[in-house]
Structure formats: structure tokens, C-alpha cells
Amino acid sequence: MAYSKMVKPASAELTHLTVLRSERLAPHWIRVTFGGGEIDRFQPMGYDQWFRLFLPIGGEAGLERVPAKANKTLGYLKFLRIPDGERPVMRNYTVRAFRPATGESDAELDVDFVLHGSAADGTAGPASRWAETCRPGEHVLIIDEGLAFNPQRGTDRVVLVGDETALPAIAGISASLPASATGTAIIEVPSEEDALEFPHPAGLDVVWIVRPHDALPGALALARLRDTDLPEVPFHAYGAGEQALASGVRKQLVSERGVDKNQVSFCGYWKVGAASPASKAARETAAEPLV
Numbered sequence: 001m002a003y004s005k006m007v008k009p010a011s012a013e014l015t016h017l018t019v020l021r022s023e024r025l026a027p028h029w030i031r032v033t034f035g036g037g038e039i040d041r042f043q044p045m046g047y048d049q050w051f052r053l054f055l056p057i058g059g060e061a062g063l064e065r066v067p068a069k070a071n072k073t074l075g076y077l078k079f080l081r082i083p084d085g086e087r088p089v090m091r092n093y094t095v096r097a098f099r100p101a102t103g104e105s106d107a108e109l110d111v112d113f114v115l116h117g118s119a120a121d122g123t124a125g126p127a128s129r130w131a132e133t134c135r136p137g138e139h140v141l142i143i144d145e146g147l148a149f150n151p152q153r154g155t156d157r158v159v160l161v162g163d164e165t166a167l168p169a170i171a172g173i174s175a176s177l178p179a180s181a182t183g184t185a186i187i188e189v190p191s192e193e194d195a196l197e198f199p200h201p202a203g204l205d206v207v208w209i210v211r212p213h214d215a216l217p218g219a220l221a222l223a224r225l226r227d228t229d230l231p232e233v234p235f236h237a238y239g240a241g242e243q244a245l246a247s248g249v250r251k252q253l254v255s256e257r258g259v260d261k262n263q264v265s266f267c268g269y270w271k272v273g274a275a276s277p278a279s280k281a282a283r284e285t286a287a288e289p290l291v
Helices: 060-065 074-078 126-132 164-176 219-226 245-257 280-287
Strands: 014-028 027-035 049-056 089-094 097-099 110-112 139-146 156-161 182-189 205-209 236-242 262-272
Touching: 014 110, 027 060, 027 156, 049 126, 049 164, 049 236, 049 262, 089 110, 089 126, 089 164, 110 164, 156 164, 164 182, 164 262, 182 219, 182 262, 205 219, 219 245, 236 245, 245 262
Parallel strands: 156 182, 156 236, 182 205, 236 262
Antiparallel strands: 014 027, 014 139, 027 110, 049 089, 049 139, 097 110
């Protein structure tokens, strides 16, 4: 996971959560709502808050063996010592929405999963398959990691660019901006149905790009960014999703268009052609994001 300067959370403890329900939103989207467990520990930060999610693919007994600092190098090495078949799957996800407890309801955390392949025909990856098949009452673990979106205080003009995996982050950022914020959000998705609308300031222009099946993820979003006029006043840019897209946003803005590098946050969630971490380099990437 490549990223720019992060805003770390006040606490990064292992937190136990329970599946409350799931909902199919679109062909490539499922929303899973978590609650119960230790959700009172979770401190919402808004914007693109993300976390490590540990899924009990080999049974819930493996969750009890996850070390407290599994998101750090030494802890991750201990995590890898959990036997295959029992070791949970660790993936990075973004908070889509958090609803604090009220007098009538308990706290809830929504997480939107992008679906790749199908659980029914065996083509889905482990996280996608779990999201399709999970049931209320199942348990997971999370470790909060904070924010990648890190503008200068007071900045309310933005340029947001991402693929479908960045949609929850862009939606979270939009919900956290002041109502007076302005700018552009460019979001590339695999189908029209996957363009999930989200609340945003009236001055934020949301541009949806439907990616053809044979197109390289992120290429169309980067091309649209190149044709987009940038705000003349100070603004903050954010690029997220496929690794080449995230780093491409930074390169285009900083190297080609002269934007101050401190005005650009970026976060690479995944890489074309890369599966789950297996090699030493991939394991290190999963444990400690690369700058």
C-alpha cells in the first residue's frame, strides 16, 4: 500500500467486531455493517479513515492468535507463523460510514467491499468471497490506521481522483468537507450501476467514468485529470486506488503541472497483477506501507 504522509489514530489496538448485516448495493459492491464486540473503542476520524481487517477464512479460532501489533513488521512476522488454513486473511479497507451509539441504537460501522469474481463459481478472492457469504454473528478484527488525506488546515478546495476501490474514501472525504467546499472528484468504475451516488458539497463536481473491460484500471481517470482545469487558489489533491493511478496522480500534478508536493495526498490500495502477499517484498508491503 503506497501512501503519502499519514495522520495516525490516537490508538491502534486490535478491536473485535461482529457482523450485523450485509447488503448488495450493485454488481460489484456489497456493504457489510459491523457492530457489537469492542466497537466502543473505535474513534471515527472521518475523511478516508482506513484500517487493517482480519477475516476468519479458516475459522474464528485463528482470530485469537492474531498478535496485538500485526500491522507492524515484527507483529506481521508473528502473524505469518499462524498455520495456513487457520491464519486469518488481512486486507486494508476504508470506513464508509460510522454511526455512533444513541439512546435507541448501538454504534455501527459500514464497510463497502468491491467484488471481484464470484463466490459461487470459485473466481472470487478470499476477501470478496467472505463479503459475499458472511452471516450475522460472525467475528472479525480491525486495527485502525488513520488517514491518508492530509490537507493543510483550512483548505476547502479539492481535486479527488480514484477508481472503484477509492469510492468509499472519496465519499468519506466528501462527507467530511465543509458545505462550502469546491472542486472536482473523478471516479472510474467498472459499470454504470457501480457509480454509487454519495452526499457531497454542492460545489464539488463529481465526474463518473465507466471503464471498458479491456481498459487498464486508472488510465481513463488519469487522462481526465490531465484535461481538468485545476483551481487557481490553494487546493489539496488526493489520488487513490490502483497503485499506478495513485502515484500517477502525484506525478502528473507535481512533476508535470507544478503543484506543490505538500498539496497532494495519495494512497495505492492494490496493484494490477498482484495477488495476496506471498513474497518477502509483498509481505513487507502488507505490513508497512511504502512511501
